[in-house]
Each structure stands twice: as C-alpha cells, then as structure tokens.
Amino acid sequence: MSTALLTDRYELTMIDAAIGSGTHDRECVFEVFARRLPETRRFGIVAGTGRLLDAIGEFRFQDEQLAWLKANGVVRDRTLEWLADYRFRGTISGYREGEAYFPGSPILVVEGTFAEAVILETLALSVLNYDSAIASAASRMVAAAEGKPLAEMGSRRANESAAIAAARAAYIAGFSATSNLEAGRRWGIPTMGTAAHSFTLLHDSEEDAFRAQVEALGPGTTLLVDTFDIERGVELAVRVAGTGLGAVRIDSGDLPTQVAAVRAQLDALGATSTRITVTNDLDEYTIAALRAAPVDSFGVGTSVVTGSGHPASGFVYKLVAHRDDAGAWIPVAKKSAEKATVGGRKRGVRTLDGGVAIAETIVVGDGGVSVDGRELSVPLVVDGAPIERYRGKDGTERAREHRAMAIAELPEDALRLGRGEPAIPTRYA
Amino acid sequence: MSTALLTDRYELTMIDAAIGSGTHDRECVFEVFARRLPETRRFGIVAGTGRLLDAIGEFRFQDEQLAWLKANGVVRDRTLEWLADYRFRGTISGYREGEAYFPGSPILVVEGTFAEAVILETLALSVLNYDSAIASAASRMVAAAEGKPLAEMGSRRANESAAIAAARAAYIAGFSATSNLEAGRRWGIPTMGTAAHSFTLLHDSEEDAFRAQVEALGPGTTLLVDTFDIERGVELAVRVAGTGLGAVRIDSGDLPTQVAAVRAQLDALGATSTRITVTNDLDEYTIAALRAAPVDSFGVGTSVVTGSGHPASGFVYKLVAHRDDAGAWIPVAKKSAEKATVGGRKRGVRTLDGGVAIAETIVVGDGGVSVDGRELSVPLVVDGAPIERYRGKDGTERAREHRAMAIAELPEDALRLGRGEPAIPTRYA
Numbered sequence: 065m066s067t068a069l070l071t072d073r074y075e076l077t078m079i080d081a082a083i084g085s086g087t088h089d090r091e092c093v094f095e096v097f098a099r100r101l102p103e104t105r106r107f108g109i110v111a112g113t114g115r116l117l118d119a120i121g122e123f124r125f126q127d128e129q130l131a132w133l134k135a136n137g138v139v140r141d142r143t144l145e146w147l148a149d150y151r152f153r154g155t156i157s158g159y160r161e162g163e164a165y166f167p168g169s170p171i172l173v174v175e176g177t178f179a180e181a182v183i184l185e186t187l188a189l190s191v192l193n194y195d196s197a198i199a200s201a202a203s204r205m206v207a208a209a210e211g212k213p214l215a216e217m218g219s220r221r222a223n224e225s226a227a228i229a230a231a232r233a234a235y236i237a238g239f240s241a242t243s244n245l246e247a248g249r250r251w252g253i254p255t256m257g258t259a260a261h262s263f264t265l266l267h268d269s270e271e272d273a274f275r276a277q278v279e280a281l282g283p284g285t286t287l288l289v290d291t292f293d294i295e296r297g298v299e300l301a302v303r304v305a306g307t308g309l310g311a312v313r314i315d316s317g318d319l320p321t322q323v324a325a326v327r328a329q330l331d332a333l334g335a336t337s338t339r340i341t342v343t344n345d346l347d348e349y350t351i352a353a354l355r356a357a358p359v360d361s362f363g364v365g366t367s368v369v370t371g372s373g374h375p376a377s378g379f380v381y382k383l384v385a386h387r388d389d390a391g392a393w394i395p396v397a398k399k400s401a402e403k404a405t406v407g408g409r410k411r412g413v414r415t416l417d418g419g420v421a422i423a424e425t426i427v428v429g430d431g432g433v434s435v436d437g438r439e440l441s442v443p444l445v446v447d448g449a450p451i452e453r454y455r456g457k458d459g460t461e462r463a464r465e466h467r468a469m470a471i472a473e474l475p476e477d478a479l480r481l482g483r484g485e486p487a488i489p490t491r492y493a
Numbered sequence: 494m495s496t497a498l499l500t501d502r503y504e505l506t507m508i509d510a511a512i513g514s515g516t517h518d519r520e521c522v523f524e525v526f527a528r529r530l531p532e533t534r535r536f537g538i539v540a541g542t543g544r545l546l547d548a549i550g551e552f553r554f555q556d557e558q559l560a561w562l563k564a565n566g567v568v569r570d571r572t573l574e575w576l577a578d579y580r581f582r583g584t585i586s587g588y589r590e591g592e593a594y595f596p597g598s599p600i601l602v603v604e605g606t607f608a609e610a611v612i613l614e615t616l617a618l619s620v621l622n623y624d625s626a627i628a629s630a631a632s633r634m635v636a637a638a639e640g641k642p643l644a645e646m647g648s649r650r651a652n653e654s655a656a657i658a659a660a661r662a663a664y665i666a667g668f669s670a671t672s673n674l675e676a677g678r679r680w681g682i683p684t685m686g687t688a689a690h691s692f693t694l695l696h697d698s699e700e701d702a703f704r705a706q707v708e709a710l711g712p713g714t715t716l717l718v719d720t721f722d723i724e725r726g727v728e729l730a731v732r733v734a735g736t737g738l739g740a741v742r743i744d745s746g747d748l749p750t751q752v753a754a755v756r757a758q759l760d761a762l763g764a765t766s767t768r769i770t771v772t773n774d775l776d777e778y779t780i781a782a783l784r785a786a787p788v789d790s791f792g793v794g795t796s797v798v799t800g801s802g803h804p805a806s807g808f809v810y811k812l813v814a815h816r817d818d819a820g821a822w823i824p825v826a827k828k829s830a831e832k833a834t835v836g837g838r839k840r841g842v843r844t845l846d847g848g849v850a851i852a853e854t855i856v857v858g859d860g861g862v863s864v865d866g867r868e869l870s871v872p873l874v875v876d877g878a879p880i881e882r883y884r885g886k887d888g889t890e891r892a893r894e895h896r897a898m899a900i901a902e903l904p905e906d907a908l909r910l911g912r913g914e915p916a917i918p919t920r921y922a
Contacts, residue, residue, distance in 0.1 A: 065494075069675035070653045072646065074686030076674070077710060081688065085705030087695055094691070119653065132678045140709070178695050185689075186672075189649035190656055217501065220618035221805035224499045224548065225654030227619055243615075245505070246498035249561045257503030259510065260614075262523070262812035265825040266516050266607050276514030280569070281506060366805055375799040376650035383691035396694040 066126050067119045068147075072186045073138060076147070079179045080139040083146060088179040091387040093409045096158070096172035096192060098165065102200075102374035106478045106487040109203050109467055110171050111233040112195030113161035114459040117450040119187055120152050146179065154180055156445035159412065161454060162199075162236050162467030163440060164474060166424040168490045170410040170441065171379070178386065185381040193379050194226060195233040197371035201348070202237035203471065204372070205364055207479040208352040213361045215256050217243035217343065218369030230369040236463045238471075239368075240361075252457035261315075264291040274304040284310035286341060289326075290317065298326055302333045311339040311360065319344060320357045327358040347372050348481055385409050393430070406492065412440035414473070415491075421473050424490045435493055438473075496551045497576075498558050501615045502567060505576070508608045509568040512575060517608040520816040522838045525587070525601035525621060527594065531629075531803035535907045535916040538632045538896055539600050540662040541624030542590035543888040546879040548616055549581050575608070583609055585874035588841060590883060591628075591665055591896030592869060593903060595853040597919045599839040599870065600808070607815065614810040622808050623655060624662040626800035630777070631666035632900065633801070634793055636908040637781040642790045644685050646672035646772065647798030659798040665892045667900075668797075669790075681886035690744075693720040703733040713739035715770060718755075719746065727755055731762045740768035740789065748773060749786045756787040776801050777910055814838055822859070835921065841869035843902065844920075850902050853919045864922055867902075 082088035101108055125133075125147040134144055154176025165171050172188060174181045205214055216234035219227035219242075231247030241254040248255035259277055267273035274287055283305040289297030289312045301312055312330070314322055319342050330338050342354070343363035351362055371377075382405045385395050395407030408428040415423040415437040427433050444451055453459060471479075478487030511517035530537055554562075554576040563573055583605025594600050601617060603610045634643055645663040648656035648671075660676030670683040677684035688706055696702035703716055712734040718726030718741045730741055741759070743751055748771050759767050768789035776796035783791075800806075811834045814824045824836030837857040844852040844866040856862050873880055882888060900908075907916030 072672040073684045078688050078692045081705045081709035084709045186649050190653035194652040220615050223623040223655035224619035226652035243501040255502045259507045263507045265812050276510045280510035280513045370804040375804045383694050
C-alpha cells in the first residue's frame with residue numbers, strides 16, 4: 065500500500081512553489097529532534113525507525129493518488145510529473161531504534177534535495193512521534209516491574225492500526241508479549257491471552273466455563289477468577305485444573321490486598337507454582353506500588369498504548385542546513401523565541417564515565433570533530449536504500465536488545481518515576 | 494485488506510474453548526458503553542461507526558492469517574475451519590455516528606452467536622474508542638471557537654493510520670478541513686495547508702519565498718509570517734501579495750497580543766480583508782482565550798489528535814444477555830464492584846423538554862416499553878448486511894450533520910469547558 069498521501073497538504077504545495085522558484089533541488093539537511101522531554105520524564109526511547117524504513121520504501125505516488133491530486137488541484141501538472149517519478153534517493157542517518165534520547169538529540173537526519181526530503185516530514189513524524197511515545201512510557205513500566213514480565217494488551221484502547229505499532233514499541237521497550245495477533249504475525253512478537261469475563265458469563269456456571277477452558281487450553285492456562293467472587297473463583301480454578309494450574313488472573317479490586325490473599329489461598333490449596341497475573345488499569349505507578357505483592361506478571365492496557373499521559377513525543381522535523389548556489393553549506397535556523405532551532409548537520413555522542421552516561425553530546429557541523437564516547441548516529445538509508453538490518457522481525461529484536469543496552473548505560477536515577485530533569489545534560493560540541 | 498487479526502488473542506481462544514463446550518453458538522447480546530465520561534467532560538460524541546461497518550465487512554480470515562494461526566498453535570483445527578468460514582451474519586444496532594452519549598449509553602448492541610459476536614470485540618473497541626475520543630475533544634474546540642472555522646493539522650502527532658481516522662472524527666465534530674491528504678481522498682474532507690517555516694528558510698530571503706508561494710498558489714494563499722520577525726513579515730507579505738492577500742498565519746508568540754497587532758497592521762496597510770489564522774499549540778482552552786482577539790480561523794494539531802488529555806474513550810464491550818437452551822433470554826452481568834454491568838438488551842432514548850435534552854433514558858429488555866423522546870438506537874447491520882447510508886463519504890457527511898443536531902439539543906451548559914457532571918443524567922427504564 066502506498067504511504068504517499070499520509071502527508072500534510074502543505075508538503076506538496078511547498079514542492080509546487082519550490083519547483084516554480086527553482087529551489088526544489090537545493091541540497092538540504094532536515095533533522096528530527098524533541099525540544100524537551102515530557103514533564104516527569106528523564107529519558108525517551110526512540111522507536112518506529114524500522115517501520116519508517118518500510119514506509120519510506122512504500123512512499124510512491126500511484127495513478128490513484130495522482131488522479132486525486134490532479135482532480136483536487138493540489139499541485140500543478142509539472143509537480144504531478146515530479147511526484148509520479150518520486151522515490152527517496154537521499155541519505156538518512158540517525159539514532160538506532162531502541163536508543164535513549166534527550167532534548168535536542170538528532171534522532172533522524174534526512175539529506176537530499178529540498179523536495180525529496182521535505183515530503184517525508186509528516187510520515188516520519190507520525191511514525192516516530194507515536195512509536196517513541198509508547199516505547200518511552202513502556203520503558204518506565206518495565207523498570208517499575210523490576211524484572212517481572214509485562215504483556216501489552218491495550219489494542220482496544222488505540223486506533224486499530226496504531227495498536228499494532230504500539231505492541232511493537234512496547235516489545236522494543238522490554239514487554240514480553242502482546243495480545244495483538246497482527247503484531248505477532250507481522251513482527252514476530254509473542255502473543256498471549258486466554259479468556260474474558262464474557263466467557264464465564266456465557267456458561268451456565270463458572271465451573272462449566274473453567275472446564276471448557278482447561279479442556280481447550282490445558283491446565284497450564286490462565287483462569288480469570290474475579291467474575292463473581294475471587295475466593296470462590298480461586299478454589300474452583302484449582303479444583304478444575306488441579307495444582308498444576310498455570311496462572312490465575314485478577315482484573316478488579318484492591319490489588320495489593322487481593323494478590324496477597326490469593327497467593328496464600330493458592331499455597332494452602334497446594335498450587336504453589338500457580339502464578340498470579342494482574343490486569344486492572346495498570347500504569348507505571350500502580351506497577352511500582354505492587355512491588356511488595358506476590359504478583360508474577362502484569363498485563364497493561366490503556367496506559368501503555370496512550371503513552372501514559374504523553375501520547376505524542378513532540379518530535380519536530382526542521383530544516384537545519386542547505387547548500388547555496390556556490391555549493392557551500394549554510395546552517396539555517398528559525399529565530400522565533402520559543403521555537404528556536406540550532407542550525408547545521410548534527411550527530412550524537414553519548415559521553416560516558418566508567419560505562420555510565422554523563423552527557424548527550426551533540427556535534428554540530430561537518431568538521432569531523434572527534435569526541436570521546438559512544439557514537440549514536442548510524443546510517444539508516446544510503447542513496448535511497450534502507451539498511452536491512454534495522455527492518456522486519458530481526459530489526460525489531462535488534463531494537464529490543466539495543467534498548468536494554470542503552471537503558472543499562474544510564475545513571476541509576478534515570479529510572480526513578482518521580483518528576484525530574486533529563487537524566488543527563490545535553491551539550492553542543 | 495483483512496482486519497481479522499486486529500484482534501486480541503483471547504477472542505480466538507475463547508471461541509476455541511466454546512466450540513469445545515458447545516456454547517459457541519448460543520445467541521448472545523453484547524453491548525458497547527462507557528461507564529463514565531472523562532473527568533471535566535459533560536458529553537461525548539460517538540464517532541467511528543462508519544469506519545467500523547467497513548472494517549466488519551473486511552473481517553475475514555484469509556489463507557495467510559489461518560496459516561499463521563495454525564503455525565502458532567493459537568486454536569485447534571476445528572476452530573480454524575470455523576474461522577475460515579467466518580463472516581458476521583448477526584445484527585447490530587446502536588447510536589448514529591455523531592450522536593451525543595453519556596455514561597451507560599448503549600452506543601453499540603451486537604447480536605449473534607457468542608463466537609460471531611465476541612470476535613468483533615477488539616476491533617469494535619479500537620475503532621470506537623479512538624474515533625470517539627477525537628470527536629469528543631474536537632466538539633469542545635468547535636464550541637470554544639464560536640463559529641470560527643477550525644482545521645485539523647495534527648497528523649504528525651498521531652500514528653500514520655490513526656491520523657486519517659482523527660481527521661475524519663474532527664470533521665464529524667465540526668472542524669472544516671484537515672491537512673491530511675489521505676483523509677481528503679478517502680472521506681472527501683476538504684484539505685488545507687500552504688507552507689512551513691522550512692520553505693522560507695530554503696530561500697535566500699523571506700521575500701523570495703513569499704514570491705515563490707504567491708506565484709504558485711496565487712495572492713489568495715496564506716503566508717506564514719513569523720519565521721523571522723512578524724511585523725516585518727506582515728509588511729513584506731502585503732507588499733508581495735498585495736492587499737488581496739488571503740491570510741497570514743502566526744505559529745508562535747503570545748497570540749492575543751500578537752493577533753491584535755497584526756490586525757491593526759494589516760488594516761493600516763489596506764489589507765482589511767486579509768484573514769488571520771493561528772496555529773500555535775492550540776486546544777479548547779487557548780481557543781476560548783482568543784475569543785476577544787481578531788482571529789479568523791484556527792489550526793489545531795496535537796491536542797485534537799490526542800483527544801486533549803483523553804486519548805481513549807473508555808468504551809467496553811460486554812456480554813449483557815444470552816439465550817438459554819430452552820430459548821429464553823437470560824440477562825447477565827459481572828458483579829465485581831467497580832466493574833458492574835447492567836444486564837439485558839438496551840436501547841437509548843433522549844428525553845426532551847421543549848426540544849432540550851433533560852435525560853438519557855436507557856430502556857432495558859425487550860418489553861417494548863414506550864418512552865417519550867428521540868429514539869437514539871438505529872439498525873446498523875441487519876443479518877450481516879451493513880446499512881449503506883452510514884458508510885463512506887455520504888455517511889461521514891451525515892454524521893457531521895447529525896452531530897450538529899445532537900449538540901444543538903443539549904442544554905446550554907453542556908458546552909462549558911469547566912469541570913462538571915454529565916450535561917444530563919442517565920436513567921434506566
């Protein structure tokens with residue numbers, strides 16, 4: 065499917081006007097960065113890069129789209145011809161998917177002619193802003209869970225296509241599984257889930273429902289025990305499935321109290337290896353509040369797919385340099401006070417001390433300034449060809465591993481949930 | 494494209510177990526409703542219905558999906574056969590798209606066998622929760638703008654597919670246009686947009702940029718005047734385009750002060766019919782704060798596509814009745830305290846007094862209770878066939894008109910932005 069119209073109209077009218085003034089093929093550098101982190105956040109996690117590489121590959125104007133643009137007078141015929149021939153032939157570098165970012169981090173640097181680079185603005189921001197919002201929120205939940213597994217199960221609280229991206233972003237951030245089947249098929253993410261309350265209510269009794277589920281899914285399944293009365297539900301669950309019951313799920317009530325009581329009851333019934341999973345409107349704060357409770361795993365819905373209060377990352381896509389007619393690079397910047405930008409091509413370096421991050425160093429310009437630390441910017445698209453290792457299922461796994469490394473490198477207080485400054489300062493070099 | 498895997502795994506494992514216990518073809522009634530409105534909100538607007546009817550039509554398991562389910566052992570072979578044959582053959586009624594809703598409103602009622610109805614849960618909630626969140630937030634912005642036009646331009650701050658749905662939902666809520674081209678092509682929504690700061694920065698001077706834009710788009714275009722200095726930008730814009738300049742756009746600064754100064758300057762330059770559009774991080778509150786300012790139109794981004802603090806509507810999809818083996822309807826309800834549901838098939842009636850809504854009356858059961866007021870529930874799918882009038886571009890326009898009517902019927906204080914209770918109480922009859 066073409067992604068070419070997942071685009072703001074003004075990208076095309078700018079190209080139309082630039083073709084008119086002969087500036088459309090000036091070489092340009094655009095940069096994606098966030099001016100600040102959301103309040104309370106100490107770091108962000110880049111996600112969406114692998115999906116973006118796919119989407120850029122599908123950014124071609126087909127007859128259907130061109131006909132619609134013509135019929136609606138969006139651009140002139142000469143521009144339609146340019147669009148018909150369009151594919152991105154430039155170069156993109158940026159932070160690896162799964163990388164931590166901070167205010168000003170140049171997470172994507174797009175180089176090409178003005179027209180071929182500006183046209184990707186809306187699509188690049190859509191993908192990166194949403195996916196990174198999810199990964200950033202999910203990372204905090206993973207930290208709060210202190211090693212216990214989390215499953216993403218928020219598809220129903222997100223747009224149906226966004227849900228697939230959210231499952232992927234949460235997985236990159238360290239979630240173990242998703243309820244979303246398409247995310248399983250497309251990205252190879254483990255899927256989970258057994259039954260809802262409606263399944264119990266459908267049957268003539270809770271016992272009939274449990275028997276039907278165990279018959280289909282085996283005693284290792286997870287039984288939902290809170291449709292009527294939790295204590296009765298737990299007793300019944302063990303009676304039906306035996307002490308080899310895989311897990312019970314609790315989706316309501318006062319969890320810290322509830323979970324302790326269920327653990328004691330399971331142990332008393334001899335179901336000492338039966339796990340407890342909880343799924344009642346969790347976010348990073350309620351997960352942290354369950355640290356002392358004998359919870360074995362968490363299912364997280366609304367809060368993760370909506371970025372836990374911050375559903376968009378605030379990335380912008382700005383022109384930072386262009387080459388003049390004499391071939392020299394001119395750094396450019398908008399001067400309006402609260403939206404000022406730093407001109408010039410950039411790359412990021414994580415400055416480390418004993419393996420711990422101490423600064424985000426942003427190197428401006430092409431002077432090849434040498435800065436100690438871990439280079440953050442890697443080639444993603446070279447002369448129009450996306451780097452394969454960042455795409456598909458392998459790219460998703462690689463991003464998940466990279467995220468684990470990048471988080472491990474942050475100072476310890478980066479994982480605190482309370483309000484605070486970015487975990488490391490941003491410096492320009 | 495098949496929508497069948499835009500689904501939580503547990504929908505399929507429940508069907509698998511229910512096929513085993515012989516309960517999968519029990520006739521059931523499922524209901525979509527919200528337990529409460531988001532804090533501060535006095536009403537919600539239903540959106541997504543037209544898109545959902547399309548998505549249900551495309552809910553078919555194709556070879557690719559079936560092979561993946563088999564390879565991953567999600568369900569047993571008998572269930573795979575059932576899925577291969579699946580299409581929704583039941584009946585759906587519900588609130589018209591664009592209708593106002595309140596806590597407990599039965600906005601969608603799905604009737605069919607357990608298996609054929611439960612399988613639509615995730616998809617139905619994804620579509621309705623997101624689209625209604627956008628339409629509900631957008632409606633408040635439309636009210637705050639007091640008749641001045643608003644354009645949705647938040648695609649870059651939403652998942653790339655969600656952005657199309659957001660544009661549609663905002664249009665249904667009364668926005669006039671969108672920046673999103675695919676929303677224009679797919680749903681017939683007027684599109685807008687001219688140029689970004691990068692276009693000005695690309696050129697050797699602001700004057701070169703303005704000349705290029707006016708040459709391409711005509712003097713009726715909207716020039717962005719705040720890249721460097723607004724006063725100089727306005728003077729230059731009128732000099733280049735003439736006093737027939739369509740509009741100037743301001744995207745930064747202290748808007749109330751800025752806008753008054755720009756209006757005075759435009760008038761002094763003779764550009765008395767040149768409009769002023771503002772686009773700087775607006776939401777319903779900043780729009781309301783501009784009531785006294787000579788703004789002609791608003792462009793809204795992040796806040797509208799993220800539901801202005803409430804990115805998901807909180808709709809749930811609950812089994813409320815099933816027919817027992819003797820053919821009698823049994824109302825069912827989950828009893829856990831904070832998630833209690835009211836059993837039984839329902840329909841909604843808006844109780845009116847002199848044309849003004851005074852209550853949301855929810856009629857429970859099939860007794861054909863007669864209640865005065867406007868019937869809210871209409872057939873949407875009959876024996877598997879979606880009602881065409883609610884689909885496509887016409888359905889979208891119809892939803893927009895219906896929303897205007899539904900809002901006009903609410904008591905005046907429904908449109909207040911401050912915190913408060915739902916505009917009308919919900920009663921069961």
